[in-house]
Amino acid sequence: MKTSPILITGAGQRVGFYCALQWLEQGFPVIATYRQERDALNVLRDKGAQLIQANFQDNQSILTFIDELKKTTSSLRAIIHNASTWVKDDTTGEAMSTLLAVHIQAPYLINLHCKHLLMASSSADIIHVTDDNIRKGSADHIAYCASKAGLTNLTLSFAKSFAPHVKVNCIAPALVMFNEHDSDDYKQHAINKSLLGIVPGEQEIFKAINYLLESTNITGEILHINGGRHLK
Numbered sequence: 001m002k003t004s005p006i007l008i009t010g011a012g013q014r015v016g017f018y019c020a021l022q023w024l025e026q027g028f029p030v031i032a033t034y035r036q037e038r039d040a041l042n043v044l045r046d047k048g049a050q051l052i053q054a055n056f057q058d059n060q061s062i063l064t065f066i067d068e069l070k071k072t073t074s075s076l077r078a079i080i081h082n083a084s085t086w087v088k089d090d091t092t093g094e095a096m097s098t099l100l101a102v103h104i105q106a107p108y109l110i111n112l113h114c115k116h117l118l119m120a121s122s123s124a125d126i127i128h129v130t131d132d133n134i135r136k137g138s139a140d141h142i143a144y145c146a147s148k149a150g151l152t153n154l155t156l157s158f159a160k161s162f163a164p165h166v167k168v169n170c171i172a173p174a175l176v177m178f179n180e181h182d183s184d185d186y187k188q189h190a191i192n193k194s195l196l197g198i199v200p201g202e203q204e205i206f207k208a209i210n211y212l213l214e215s216t217n218i219t220g221e222i223l224h225i226n227g228g229r230h231l232k
């Protein structure tokens, strides 16, 4: 039987790129979204990925992406909502609007429009990638954290709505990997927040996603990957 593709959003770099490449190298079909063209995308293209450009900043662009996706495949093994922007708060309202669009509106509309594609696959999953800070909030990323909390709540509702055929879960990482401009002081401060004190890297998220994809009796769950940060 033909294997239905995995859709992962935000595959142009870092976690999304790593996961897409691993699946392709393991022989799984992949559909991936990107916002801006990058050299790395040609690596995915060369491995057979179907790439769709999408900016989830606003409703129309989300709906345009969904139309393109429906023309691309008749089924989906999984939808991994990884695309994300980690912007600081602002008083213009722009940060909150963008974050709500990317972290809530896009996953919400994609899930609603693509239920039939998941139903056409012999097994089906949705995984929302959120943030460990949904538990405690974040003083300097208020809008980001609120939008990730909203995405976490979508997990509970879609798990109820799409059961029993589709499992819907959430991965809530703390520090996964740094950004290129992070200072040494910032890095040490972030590492010190957890009990295990490591920077796990993309592979930790990839392994967690695959654990959920291979599970048979987990839905509506939030899998925190935080090095014991909640106990410190």
Ligand SMILES: NC(=O)C1=CN([C@@H]2O[C@H](COP(=O)(O)OP(=O)(O)OC[C@H]3O[C@@H](n4cnc5c(N)ncnc54)[C@H](OP(=O)(O)O)[C@@H]3O)[C@@H](O)[C@H]2O)C=CC1
Pocket (backbone or CB within 6 Å): 009, 010, 011, 012, 013, 014, 015, 016, 034, 035, 036, 037, 054, 055, 056, 057, 081, 082, 083, 084, 085, 086, 102, 129, 130, 131, 132, 173, 174, 175, 176, 177, 178
């Ligand atoms: N890195 C970490 O330590 C942590 C990460 N997480 C979460 O894990 C996931 C992966 O993290 P990471 O790899 O660092 O993520 P990135 O910050 O690298 O973002 C992933 C992708 O999201 C895409 N994206 C951003 N804005 C939009 C938009 N408006 N429309 C469409 N796509 C967009 C970007 O696309 P493009 O490059 O094409 O512009 C980018 O490649 C994210 O959901 C993140 O919130 C949670 C906690 C810690």
Ligand SMILES: Nc1nc2c(c(=O)[nH]1)N=C([C@H](O)[C@@H](O)CO)CN2
Pocket (backbone or CB within 6 Å): 083, 084, 085, 086, 131, 173, 174, 175, 176, 177, 178, 179, 190
């Ligand atoms: N979309 C993103 N979300 C987050 C990122 C990131 O780089 N992109 N990074 C973090 C931090 O690692 C934070 O968890 C600790 O510094 C959070 N979310």
